[in-house]
Amino acid sequence: IMNEFKSLYNGERLEYVKLQYKDYSEWFRKRDISEQKVYWTNVFGDDVPVLNLPIDHLRPKVTSYQGKDVTKSIDYSLKEKILALCKETEATEFMVLLSAYMILLGKYSHQDDIVVGTPISGRIHQDTEKLLGMFVNTLALRGKLKANLTVLQFIDSIKEFCLKSFDNQEYPFEELVEALDIKRDAGRNPLFDVMFLMQDGDKEKIKSDEVEFKIIDVERTVAKFDMTLGITGNYDGYFMKLEYNTDLLNADTVERMLNHYVNILEELVENPKIMIREIQVISKEEQELILNKFNDTDAALVDVNSVMELFERQVEKNPDNVALAYNN
Numbered sequence: 001i002m003n004e005f006k007s008l009y010n011g012e013r014l015e016y017v018k019l020q021y022k023d024y025s026e027w028f029r030k031r032d033i034s035e036q037k038v039y040w041t042n043v044f045g046d047d048v049p050v051l052n053l054p055i056d057h058l059r060p061k062v063t064s065y066q067g068k069d070v071t072k073s074i075d076y077s078l079k080e081k082i083l084a085l086c087k088e089t090e091a092t093e094f095m096v097l098l099s100a101y102m103i104l105l106g107k108y109s110h111q112d113d114i115v116v117g118t119p120i121s122g123r124i125h126q127d128t129e130k131l132l133g134m135f136v137n138t139l140a141l142r143g144k145l146k147a148n149l150t151v152l153q154f155i156d157s158i159k160e161f162c163l164k165s166f167d168n169q170e171y172p173f174e175e176l177v178e179a180l181d182i183k184r185d186a187g188r189n190p191l192f193d194v195m196f197l198m199q200d201g202d203k204e205k206i207k208s209d210e211v212e213f214k215i216i217d218v219e220r221t222v223a224k225f226d227m228t229l230g231i232t233g234n235y236d237g238y239f240m241k242l243e244y245n246t247d248l249l250n251a252d253t254v255e256r257m258l259n260h261y262v263n264i265l266e267e268l269v270e271n272p273k274i275m276i277r278e279i280q281v282i283s284k285e286e287q288e289l290i291l292n293k294f295n296d297t298d299a300a301l302v303d304v305n306s307v308m309e310l311f312e313r314q315v316e317k318n319p320d321n322v323a324l325a326y327n328n
Helices: 002-009 021-029 034-043 076-089 093-109 151-167 173-180 251-270 284-294 307-317 319-327
Strands: 067-075 113-120 137-144 194-200 227-234 237-245
Touching: 034 137, 034 173, 067 076, 067 251, 076 093, 076 151, 076 237, 076 251, 093 113, 093 137, 093 151, 093 194, 093 227, 093 251, 137 151, 137 173, 227 251, 237 251
Parallel strands: 113 194, 194 227
Antiparallel strands: 067 237, 113 137, 227 237
């Protein structure tokens, strides 16, 4: 759309498009994707784990989709280490960052079976590259966080799962939900309650002779899921936005989770052979606060020898209250 706007603003004629979205729809309708259905129903054939994150408010029976977001940037020095880990594991940035997100969710929920949704472009045929229309599908990516797995092993398992899922990306998410016959809960989404998405922000800016197009960020007040972590890669590092449901979570909780996500990334790149159970989510500052501040419970003992003496002192101070309690 943006490129066509640019061409029109520059007085150029648009390239003739032989195919329309209805042609794609008819082509897709005739495709046999029964094997893809088998793949996805096997992935969730045993059960569908429900993510139970600690939340600040009681989950409503019917979600209102009220939301806000918090943001944070990752500098290029950490991005460089993440790219090095990608090279070592032969995984994409998406796979490594998704692995860290699943580890974060596992640490918070104390669960070892995590499902995260992610959108995928759905433009599987060359003729669809410049065709206007809604091709996007949603994939439910599942990770098993076995405690004795190393980070390298877990990333490898996520890479393998992602590749298989991308090969079977045409099976519509809505049909999968129907095929699994999931019991609907008005306070949750089917299959998953958290999303992850990544996009490239290093694309060249689109300009015409007189007009420059750019993305304007606006404050969002809607959250379709409990949480959605969006990461945009750029020349300086990564820009992260964590969208959350305000019925469930407070801003300070989400900010802390985003900080913990960065802590996990830093630990992964520094020691990729570490086992998942050994990964520390909290920072050294938080550890110091918990051990030496919150745990500072030293208190002087009262100058009495027994509980009976404490009771007698209380009777002397408030004899009426003691009599009332006795009569009742």
